[in-house]
Amino acid sequence: MSSPSSPADSAEPAGPASTPTRSRLSLPPFWAQILIGLAAGVLLGWIARNWEVDWLARTLDEIGGRFVQLLRLAVAPLVFFAIAVSITNLRKVSNAARLAGRTLLWFLITSLVAVAIGLAIGLLTNPGSGSALTAADGQAPENSGSWLDFLTGIIPTDVITPFTELKVLQIVFLAAAVGIAALQLGEKAAPLVTFGETALALLQKALWWIIRLAPLGTLGLIGRSINNYGWDLLGDYATFTIDVYVGSLLVLFGVYPLLLRFTAGLNPIQFFRGAWPAIQLAFVSRSSVGTLPVTQRVTERLGVPKEYTSFAVPFGATTKMDGCAAIYPALAAIFVAQIFDISLGVQDYVLIAFVSVIGSAATAGLTGATVMTTLTLSTLGLPLEGVGLLLAIDPILDMIRTAVNVAGQAAVPVIVAARENILDRDAYDNAKSFDINEVDREDSEASRPAKPSGPAVATA
Template sequence: MSTAPEATSSPSVLARIRKTPFWVQIVAGLVLGVGLGYLARAADISWLATTLETIGKIFVQLLKVAVPPLVFTAIVVSVANLRNVTNAARLATRTLLWFMITSLISVGIGIGLGLLTNPGEGTNLKTEGLKALDSKGTWIDFLTGIFPTNIVDSFAKVNVLQIVFLAVVVGAAIIKLGAKAEPVLKLSESVLELTQTALWWVIRLSPLGTLGLIGKSVAKYGWDLLKPFATLTLDIYLGCALVLFVVYSLVLRFAAGLNPLHFFKGAWPAIQLAFVSRSSVGTLPVTRRVTERLGVPSEYASFSVPFGATTKMDGCASIYPAVAAIFVAQVFNIELGIKDYILIAFVSVVGSAATAGLTGAIIMLTLTLSTLGLPLEGVGLLLAIDPILDMMRTATNVAGQVVVPIVVAAREKILDVAAYNNPSGDLYEEDAKPAVVAAQGGAATAAA
């Protein structure tokens, strides 16, 4: 008995969207967001501006809610798994060394651009009535802030520095206790997998989040706000672009003997998500996935990527505070000397963990200004355009968090060069593969 073949129905709109490459979805959200934001501002449509702001706010909140468990379990697992990595101490030392090298290069570019362009001269910005921030941002506050006084409070207030400190201690204790601490390690691994799975669902909403975040920025700030900060904004974007596309390419070519084009092909999903979300920690699952897809062993990536997401900030902690410090000094007519520029470089290398992978770099800027003795009121001048600057800064941060593990792995001869040269496949569909494989395995077992 034969049955007539069923008529094939046309795919639904949702199915068509899922088949569209993810980067196309991101770009579409970006373009649509700019258009809707401009419409809301030009036509003074308050409900549209509010809707865009709400969409963007919810997206960022969903990313942030995963920060405490993600950072804690990722660091715990990565530190504990160092016992399974050959030459773990050597790899950790080399990773930190390359973090410092690229940070110094980045801050040098920031200082150079600031001295060449004088971003604070001729801005005619009024400084009367500006209120200084609280005393937070000094070195004493930074150092004492690392050590928690209340564990629950550290997680409730999302103090990433304290969470990282606790995670490192727990990870080291797991190594020390060995088999006795195995249940704690298994629990941490399970929570990490659970958090990453839930975060992947949020990441799939990035096109919608892009629409809201970009649309809100255009509707709220427009283009007029950038005029007094034009030189500063151009300096930040140019400096980040030089580091992202030139410095990292040269490091990959001459320090690791690799073709930089393959890096950008493989790492671009993480870079574009970082640009939109403005969060290194929120991008962490994608950053780790692209790092492994580019040939870095998972055992090493599980340590270097979370470590980088909380300490490696070439955009937020090197380029930005260097240019911003020069900007603030010029606005307040304060002359900086060679000693001050050396201090900027020192702060960028030692204090980069102060940015802690969350959106914004205000803590790092206050730390730099307080070290130089510059008015903290200058931070208030930059708050309005910080979201615009932060997009490019975070994209640079995340790119550096992928570059360094690749360079270290290549120099230590543990990089899968074939995988690096061919980072193929749809990154955003790979998360479904383990479930598919497991299902197929279960079906095969049942059939047997």
């Protein structure tokens, strides 16, 4: 045994332990960054509008627009690889067909409950009756959704256009076809599956970088909305806006907790503690697909097996829209009908429920719900000019709608996993919220090569 004054010991201070540590800039928690961006956006938007600061208005518009553009840039390849890889991952799950069927069933159940809440609130409050808006204020959109477009638009005419024009349903179709074919080929498709998994990991890493820009994107998006519309706009849409938020909050903090408690025997508080990072990011980004990596992360931390999560969450991000495709179109249809002085009957409300449940995939996880709204209005025979009335207030409403969407995309896999006895209850009971900055740091450290273990060897 060497003594404390041996040469070997005297050489140790020259090793890595003696390297001075670099001071690292400590950022506030991600939620605090979001709040700062939100407050700054409101203030700068108000200044740009009231003092007519053109350069500030253009800057806010550019910041918000570039953030959304970055999210949309990642959507097409992310959806394709996420869906294709999730289908191939089903080979690792026992009872895959049963899990897929149960997932779809619970998507439909929660959508029905959400649309029922939207209809009930709309019938109780009459959101369009007290508004000063008239039919002359509306303008028909250039592109409108119809059942024919929805059904025929799923199959692409070529493999390039869906990606260049961001036709998400067609991308889902192509991804599903590739995933199913890879499952059928088995080992022959192993190189393709490996490539897909690697590409998905790269895309998700890039999307994490975009997500880190969410506080700045929040500043631009909120500032742009305040500058463009101001607070006066809320007067004409006050009841409608309150209805959308109340309905969304009822689903978010009422329906999901009740389902978690009484159908799965889970503590709802634990769910929100674990899922909160995804919910808050969805509120800001207004994109279910953009929030996808975070939603998958929180769902796994809540104890859902990774193999099932990798299927259910991407599937939900393109089809599970309780906010955009259930609550909102129900209230929007009632609002537009009252503005245009059109009476709706029982059969119309049944049609609203049908469209909301069956046509929810038309929203496809992107910001906004214009396609779903036009699909609902055209089915009911309501004037499509009503969409123009709703576009002005849409950014403010889309925030809470997307938060509900993402919460449902995490809640349903948790419920299904619990009912199928594949949920890690210990992981669920100990799930905690996490910071986006912390996760990105963890991923970076995990990707580094491991340091060699064992005692240092002194060299001559």
